[in-house]
Every structure is written in C-alpha cells, then in structure tokens.
Amino acid sequence: MATTGDEGLCPLPASIIDPIGDLKFPVIPDAIIATLDAEKLPPEYKGKEVVFEKANIVVNGSDYTLGATTVGIMELSEKGLRVTPLWSVSDDAMTMRMTFHPKNCFGKPISDDKYREYLPEGSKGVDNDVLDEAVARSRDSDAVVADVEIAKGVPPSPGRPGEVRLMFTKGSEVGERQDDGSINFRERGATACVDEGDEIARLIPPTSGHAGFDVLGREIPGEDGKPAVLKAGKDIRATGEPGETIVYTAASPGMVLYRDDTLSISELLEINSDVDLSSGNVHVEKGSILIKGTVTTGAEVTARESVVVEGVVENAVIRAGADVTVSGGVLMEEGGIIEAEGAVTAKFMRNATIRAGGDVVIGMDCVNCDIVAGGKIVAGSDKGILNGGVYVCGGMDVAEMGSPLGARTHITLALPLAEGEDTEPRARKLREKIAELEKFIGTGNIKDTLLLAPKEDRGILAELFKIKALLFRKIAELEERKQAALAAQGEELSRRRLKARRTAHAGVTINIGDRSITLSKAEQASKFHWNQEKSGIAISGI
Numbered sequence: 009m010a011t012t013g014d015e016g017l018c019p020l021p022a023s024i025i026d027p028i029g030d031l032k033f034p035v036i037p038d039a040i041i042a043t044l045d046a047e048k049l050p051p052e053y054k055g056k057e058v059v060f061e062k063a064n065i066v067v068n069g070s071d072y073t074l075g076a077t078t079v080g081i082m083e084l085s086e087k088g089l090r091v092t093p094l095w096s097v098s099d100d101a102m103t104m105r106m107t108f109h110p111k112n113c114f115g116k117p118i119s120d121d122k123y124r125e126y127l128p129e130g131s132k133g134v135d136n137d138v139l140d141e142a143v144a145r146s147r148d149s150d151a152v153v154a155d156v157e158i159a160k161g162v163p164p165s166p167g168r169p170g171e172v173r174l175m176f177t178k179g180s181e182v183g184e185r186q187d188d189g190s191i192n193f194r195e196r197g198a199t200a201c202v203d204e205g206d207e208i209a210r211l212i213p214p215t216s217g218h219a220g221f222d223v224l225g226r227e228i229p230g231e232d233g234k235p236a237v238l239k240a241g242k243d244i245r246a247t248g249e250p251g252e253t254i255v256y257t258a259a260s261p262g263m264v265l266y267r268d269d270t271l272s273i274s275e276l277l278e279i280n281s282d283v284d285l286s287s288g289n290v291h292v293e294k295g296s297i298l299i300k301g302t303v304t305t306g307a308e309v310t311a312r313e314s315v316v317v318e319g320v321v322e323n324a325v326i327r328a329g330a331d332v333t334v335s336g337g338v339l340m341e342e343g344g345i346i347e348a349e350g351a352v353t354a355k356f357m358r359n360a361t362i363r364a365g366g367d368v369v370i371g372m373d374c375v376n377c378d379i380v381a382g383g384k385i386v387a388g389s390d391k392g393i394l395n396g397g398v399y400v401c402g403g404m405d406v407a408e409m410g411s412p413l414g415a416r417t418h419i420t421l422a423l424p425l426a427e428g429e430d431t432e433p434r435a436r437k438l439r440e441k442i443a444e445l446e447k448f449i450g451t452g453n454i455k456d457t458l459l460l461a462p463k464e465d466r467g468i469l470a471e472l473f474k475i476k477a478l479l480f481r482k483i484a485e486l487e488e489r490k491q492a493a494l495a496a497q498g499e500e501l502s503r504r505r506l507k508a509r510r511t512a513h514a515g516v517t518i519n520i521g522d523r524s525i526t527l528s529k530a531e532q533a534s535k536f537h538w539n540q541e542k543s544g545i546a547i548s549g550i
Contacts (some may be wrong), residue, residue, distance in 0.1 A: 009231070010252055015360070016062045016063060016067035016088060016090060016448065017060075017062075017063050017089065017090050017121040018060040018063040018067065018088050018090065019087075019088045019090040020050075020053075020067065020088060020089055021046070021085075021086045021087070022084035022086055022089070022260055023045075023048070023086065024044055024048040024049060024084055025029075025043075025047040025074065025089070025162045026043045026044075026045070027041065027042045027082075027113075027356045028040060028041055028042055028043065028113075029112075029113035029114045029115070030113050030115070031038070031039065031082045031113055032113075032116070033081075033109055033111055033112055033115075033258030034079050034080055034081060034094060034112050034113060034214070035076045035079070035080065035081070035082050035091060035111050035113050035115045035125070035187075036076065036079050036111070036113070036114075036122075037075070037076055037077055037078060037079065038075070038476075039075065039197075040073045040074070040075060041074055041075060041113065041430065042081065042082075043072055043073055043074070044072040044073065044074060044075070045072075046072045046191075049069065049072060051229065052272075052505045053067050053069040054070050054223035055069050055070055057069065057070065058173055058484070059077065059079075059159070060088075061220070062086070062186045063089060063090040063091065063156060064076055064077045064078045064080060064090065064091040064092075064170040064314070065089055065090065065091060065159075066539065068535065072275070072380075073090070074089075075308055075318075076091045077091070077120070077484070078091060078093045078126060078210060078277065079093065079094050079112075079122075079126035080092045080093040080094050081094070082113075083351075086250055087376065090519065093126075094106050094107050094109070094123075094126070094129070095126075095127060095158075096110070097128075097224065098354040099221060099276060099293060100222070101160070101161065101223055101224050101268075102160065102161040102222055103157055103159065103160055103223060104127075104133075104134075104157070104159035104223040105155050105157050105158065105328075106139070106142070106158045106162075106239055107152060107153070107154045107156070108123070108142045108143055108145070108146040108152065108153040108154075108156065108191055108218075109148050109152055109246075110147050110149070110150045110151065110513050111481055112210075116167065118143070119143070119146055120136075120139060120140045120143040120144075123139060123143060124136075124139065124157070126356040127159075128224055130224060130225030130435075130485070131223060131224065131225060131227060131228075131303060131370035132161070132221050132222075132223060132224070133159045133160050133161050133221065133222075133223050133481065134158055134159040134161060134223075135158060135159065135160070137528045138156065138157070138411075139156075139158045142156045142158070142213075150464070152303055155498065155527060159223040159477060160223065161220060161221055161222040161223050161228075162220040163220045163228065163550060164217060164218060164219055164222070164228045164229060164230035164231070164383070165217060165218045165230050166217045166230055166231045166232075167214050167215040167216045167217040167218075167230065167232045167237065168215045168231060168233045168235030168510055169214050169232065169234045169235075170212055170213055170231040170233060170234065170236035170285045171209045171211075171213040171236055172209060172210075172211055172212075172236045172237075172238045173180075173212060174208065174209045174211060174266065174512075175207050175208055175209055175210065176442050180215065184387075185305060190332040194262075195216075197439045201259065201261075201262070201264075201276060201298055201316070202262065202263075202264055202273070203258065203261050204258055204259065204260050204261050205257055205258065205360065206257060206258045207255060207256070207257050207266055208244070208256050208257060208258055209238060209247075209255075209256040209271055209273060210253055210254065210255055210256070211253065211254040211256070212236070212253055213235065213251055213252060213253065214232060214233030214234060214235050214236075215232075215233050215523055216230070216232050216233075217229070217230025217231045217232045217233070218230045219316070227428070230518065234482070237269045237370040238254075238256065238269060238270075238271065239258060239269055239270040239271070240270075240271060241265075241270040241271055241272030241273075242272040242273060242274075243258065243259040243260040243262065243272065243273035243393055244256055244258065244259060244272055244273060245257045245258075245259050245484050246259070249398055249473075257287045258273050259273065260273055261276065261518045262274050262275055262295070262296070262297040263271075263276045263295075263298065263313065263314050265296075265313055265314065265330055267330065267350065267445055271306060274295050274296040274313040274314060274366065275294060275296070276295060276296050276297075276298055276329075277290075277292050277295060277296070277297045277298070277311075278298045278300065279297065279298065279299045279301070280300050280301075280305055281300070281301050282299075282301035282302045282310060282319070283301070283302070283303045283304065283307045283324070284298055284302075284304040284307060285304075285306070288306055289308040289309065289310075290308075290309045290310070292310070292311050292312060292461060293312055293313075294312045294313075295311070295312060295313055296311050296312075296313040296314040296315065296316070296470075297309060297311045297314075297315045297316070297318070297319065298316045298318075299315070299316065300318045300319075301318065301328070302315055302317070302319035302320045302321070302322060302336070303319070303320075303321045303322065303324040303326065303344050304322050304324065305322050305323040306323065306324065307324045307325070307326065308324065308325040308327075309324065309325070309326045309327070310326075310327045310328075311328050311330075311359045311395070312329045313328065313385075314328055314330040314331045314333070314350070315328045315332045315333070315348075316327075316332075316333045316334075316335075317332075317333070317335065317336070317383045318336070319335070319336050320334070320336035320338070320339060321336075321337075321338045321340075321346065322333050322339050322340075322344075322356075323339065323340050323341065323343055323344040324344045325345055325346075326345075326346045326347070327346075327348075328346075328347070328349065328350070329345075329346045329349050329350075330348070330349060330350040330353075331348055331351045331352070331353070331366070331418070331507040332348040332350075332352045332353070333351075333352075333353045334352075334353065334354040334355070335355065336354070336355055337354055337355050337358065338354045338356070338357045338360040338362075339358045339359070340358045340359045340360045340361060341358065342358075344361065345361040345362075345363065345365075346360065346362050346363070347363045347364075347421070348359070348363070348364050348365065349365040349366075350364070350365055350366045351364060351367045351368070351400045351472050352364040352366075352367075352368045352369070352381075352382065353367035353368075353369040353370075353371075354370060354371070355370075355371040355372060356370065356371065356372040356374070356376050357370055357371055357373075357374045357375070357377050357379075358376070358377070359375070359377065360374075360377045360378070360379070360427070361375050361377070361379075362377065362378070362379040362380070362381070363380050364379075364380070364381045364382060364383070365382045365383075366381070366383040367381060367383035367386060368381040368383070368384075368385045368386070368401070369386045369387075369388075370385070370386070370387040370392060371387075371388075371389060372387070372389060372391045372392065372393075373387070373391055373392065373394075374387065374393070374394050374395070374397070375394040375395045375396060375397070376397045376415075377394075377397040377398075377399070378396070378397060379397070379398070379399045379400070379401070380399075380400045380401070380404060380513040381399075381402065382485055383400055383401070383402055384401055384402060384403035384404060384405060384406045385403075385405075385406065386403040386404075386405050386406070387405070387406040387407060388405070389407070389475040390510075390543040391407065391408055391535065392406045392407040392408070393406065393407055393409075393411070394408070394409050394417055394419070395406040395408075395410065395415050395466075396404055396410075396411070396415035396416055396417050397409045397415070397417060397418070398418045398420075399417075399418070399419045400420040400422055401419075401420070401421065401504070402423055402504055403421070403464040403504045404419065404421070404423070404433040404506040404507060405503070405505075405509070406508060407508070407509050407510045407511075408508060408510050408511045408512070409506075409508045409511070409513060410511065410512065410513035410514070410516040410527075411510040411515045411516055412513055414513070414514060414515035415513075415515070416515065416517075417515070417516045418516075418517045419506060419516065419517065419518055419519070420508070420517075420518075420519040420520070421460070421506050421518075421519070421536070421537075421538070422520075423501060423503065423504075423519045427496035431448050432490070432515065434486055435486045435487070436481050437513030438479050438481065438482055438483050438486075441479055442476055442479050442480070445472055445475065445476050445479075446476075448471055448472065449472050449476070454470075454473045455520045456470060457473075458470065490524065490540070499540060501520065501521060501540075502537060502538045502539065502540045503535070504537065504538070504539045505535045505537050506518065506535065506537070507534075507535040507536075507550060508531065508533070508535070509533060509550065510532070510533065511530050511532055511533075512527060512530065512531040512534055512536075513527070513530050513540060514528060514529050514530050515527065515529050516535050520536070520538045520545050521543070521545075522536070523543070523544050523545050524545075525545050531547060534547055534549060534550065535547075535548055535549075535550055
C-alpha cells in the first residue's frame with residue numbers, strides 16, 4: 009500500500025468512476041463505493057493500493073475498486089475526487105461539529121455507534137447524548153440534521169500566581185484595614201507601626217496549572233502560576249520552606265517599609281505631642297517618625313524613611329525618604345509642602361502642595377491643591393472629589409473631577425521622564441538668560457534695534473542678538489528631545505487611565521502627551537486615555 013501527500017484531491021477524473029449506491033448520501037469506510045474503468049486507470053495505480061490521505065480516498069489498482077477512509081460525502085469532478093467528512097473541527101481544535109444523515113449511500117441507516125466509530129481517532133470531549141439525539145432526529149425525520157456541535161475541548165486552566173499578603177496586626181491605625189486584617193500597603197501607600205514578633209506578611213506560593221485537551225485528544229498544558237517576590241530586609245525574619253507559605257515577622261519594633269519587593273523595619277522616633285514652636289522642628293538622619301499629634305504652622309519634619317502623623321498637617325513642611333501618612337487632613341492655606349519619595353496618604357487636602365514619588369491617596373476630597381505624583385492619584389470613597397487645582401500623575405481614580413460650579417481643575421497624565429530626559433530645568437535657565445538679555449537689547453527685531461542704536465553700540469548689540477538666537481536654538485533642541493522622549497513613552501502612556509467614576513465636570517482640562525482638551529459638558533462615569541494611533545485624547549465609558 010502506498011500513501012501520497014496530495015493537495016486534497018485524488019487525481020482521478022469522475023469519468024472513470026462507476027458509483028455503487030447513491031452518492032448523495034454518505035459513503036462509509038471498509039466498503040467498495042465505486043468501481044474503476046480498468047482501461048482508463050493510469051498505469052501508476054495498477055496492481056497496488058494507493059491511499060490519498062487528504063482526499064480520504066483509497067484506490068485499489070488490483071481489483072479496480074474505490075474506497076473511503078472516513079464517513080462523508082463523495083465529491084466528483086473531472087479534476088479529481090475527495091470525500092468530505094461529516095465532521096469538522098474548528099481552527100483551534102476546541103469544538104467539533106457533525107452533520108447527520110438518515111442513511112448511507114447503500115440505503116442503510118447509520119447507527120449512533122457507527123457515527124462514533126467514524127470520528128477521528130483519539131477524539132475527546134464528545135457529548136454522547138447530543139450525538140444520540142441528533143442521530144434519532146435525522147432517522148425519525150428522514151432528513152439531514154446539519155452542523156451539530158458534538159464535542160468540546162477543555163481549555164487549560166492556569167495556576168494561581170503567587171501572592172504577597174501584607175498583614176496588619178498591631179500598631180497605629182493607619183490606612184484602611186481589610187476584613188481579614190490585612191492592608192494593601194502597595195496600593196494604599198500606608199505605613200504601619202509594629203512590635204517585635206508581629207506577623208507582617210506572608211508569601212503564598214503559586215499553584216500548578218491544569219492541562220486541558222482539544223477535541224482531537226491532544227493535551228494542552230496549563231501554565232503554572234508565576235511566583236511572587238518578597239525579600240526579607242532589615243529586622244525581618246522569614247520562616248518556611250521554598251514551595252510553602254513563608255511567614256515574615258518583625259525582629260524589632262518599628263515602622264514597616266515595603267519598597268522594591270523588600271520588607272524591612274525602620275527605627276522609629278515617637279513624638280507623643282504636637283510638633284509646634286514649643287517642641288521645635290524634628291529631623292532624623294535615619295529611621296522613621298510617628299507623630300501622635302498635629303504638625304502646626306511653620307513646623308518642619310524630615311525623616312530618612314517614613315513619617316506618620318496621627319493628627320493634621322497645618323501649613324508645615326514634611327520631607328520623607330519613603331512614605332508620608334496623615335490620619336487627618338492636610339491644610340496649607342498659608343503655605344507648606346509635603347515631599348515624599350514614596351506615597352502620600354491623607355483623609356483630605358486643602359490648598360496642599362504635594363510631591364510624591366509614588367501614589368497620592370485621599371480618603372475624601374481634595375480642594376485647590378498642587379499635586380505631582382509619580383504613581384496614581386486615588387480618591388476611593390464616594391466623596392473622593394478633586395475640586396480645583398493642578399494635578400500631574402501617572403493615573404487617576406476619583407469619584408469626581410472638578411465641580412458643577414466650574415472650578416478650574418487641570419489634570420495631566422504623565423510618566424516620569426528617565427534621568428537626563430527632563431529638559432525643563434535647563435530650558436527654564438535658558439529662558440531666564442534670554443530675559444536678562446532683553447533688559448539690554450529689548451524685545452524688538454534686530455534691524456529696527458540696530459538702526460535706532462548709536463553706531464558705536466551696534467557691534468555689541470549684534471553679538472548680543474546672536475547669543476539670544478543661540479539660546480533660542482538650544483531651547484528648541486531641548487523641546488525636540490522632550491517630545492522625542494514623550495513619543496517613546498506613547499505605548500505605556502496609552503495603558504494609563506484618568507478615571508472619574510461618577511462625573512468629570514465641564515471646565516476640567518485634561519492634558520495627555522502634547523494634547524489638551526477642556527470639557528464643554530459633564531462626562532458621566534468616564535475615563536480619559538491616550539489613543540496612540542490617533543495621537544490624541546480618547547474618552548470612553550467605564
């Protein structure tokens with residue numbers, strides 16, 4: 009027996025075929041379905057059996073007969089022959105469909121067992137009840153029952169990824185405690201105080217994926233969950249074996265820090281009063297500060313790590329190398345600033361100036377503030393409103409932007425520029441130099457200025473104008489570099505969102521990339537994002 013890798017046809021013309029039975033009905037394997045004209049059969053087929061796999065045809069050149077390798081409908085033409093199976097498999101091999109006939113080409117009924125026998129070898133996921141019902145329906149109605157889905161594959165299920173579960177057990181009630189006693193430090197930006205022996209975190213291992221299969225019986229491996237990463241830093245104990253849950257506890261009292269996938273305990277200075285004129289400013293070169301009162305007007309607090317204020321911050325300066333968490337509000341009608349390399353969290357903010365390397369999380373509203381956040385600005389409650397002010401961030405999730413009264417609210421979606429890409433400080437210095445030059449040469453054009461100047465001053469003025477032109481060229485070059493850096497960030501920028509869960513009011517200005525829009529009407533439950541294909545700002549529903 010020879011097998012040929014044909015292109016889907018047995019290259020014998022219909023004119024040499026003498027069918028046995030009615031070929032309007034399915035032909036079946038293991039039966040002679042036609043005889044061949046011996047005189048017209050090409051010599052290469054005589055005396056042997058040739059299987060055309062893709063055409064599902066068997067040519068027997070010894071007894072000049074034709075057979076099929078599957079149940080299906082015979083198609084004949086002068087170009088060739090093929091048997092099209094009654095079953096078909098989807099491109100992804102996850103479903104199989106079948107057409108049912110009341111009888112075969114010999115006029116005999118096809119039983120449900122025969123249909124199962126004719127399925128591809130190794131078929132899996134067949135619904136026998138559906139198949140039996142379709143066979144009975146075709147037989148009882150003496151009609152074709154077409155395109156019945158008889159089998160489904162089972163997709164693989166991925167393993168659950170590993171999880172870092174950060175626990176909140178003792179210490180100051182900072183941040184939002186969850187029902188299970190945990191707190192999501194990464195999203196909330198809160199800092200917790202703990203005692204020695206407190207459980208701080210658990211590293212939950214991933215689970216293995218479960219394999220699936222397609223309707224042809226081929227196994228589809230399931231992807232294992234990816235492990236999470238959590239490192240034990242200063243004064244953290246980790247207990248447990250690899251592959252099992254690892255528990256992290258505090259080896260000393262202090263403040264929990266979670267940065268760069270690493271947990272550590274910071275030394276803690278506790279101040280059991282307000283920070284005001286009587287206590288003096290507070291600066292620590294290492295560790296964190298817990299203030300159990302208010303930071304009052306004119307006070308300064310600086311910490312190498314985190315700062316937690318259980319009261320209010322009033323017109324004060326706070327600088328932290330990690331997070332700043334204020335259990336009360338931030339009031340800065342008379343000045344002040346909070347600068348943190350990590351997150352800044354507060355219940356509410358009024359006229360506040362905030363510079364955060366991470367998220368800025370507001371429990372309630374934020375009024376007339378100047379906020380720059382390397383992460384997101386989040387106001388999670390129904391009262392989470394940004395009412396007036398300037399906000400620059402890498403994402404936003406608030407209840408409302410602006411107000412019905414049209415408070416001027418400017419929101420910019422921006423990504424932090426890499427080192428060397430932030431050209432604005434250099435451009436600012438160049439503009440200052442130009443302003444100094446214009447004090448001497450004015451702002452008019454060169455020709456008019458030189459004509460009006462005394463002859464002896466024209467040479468000097470001409471040189472000053474050349475310097476001014478050079479400064480403008482340098483500013484243009486810096487702007488080009490800035491735009492190139494922004495363009496390179498386009499793909500990442502398109503994944504970020506500015507979300508108003510309830511309303512973005514008319515009058516709110518949205519800036520993304522080099523585009524800006526001011527809302528002429530309120531947008532309900534909307535998100536704003538960068539459309540990279542159109543190089544513009546897109547608005548869509550949540």
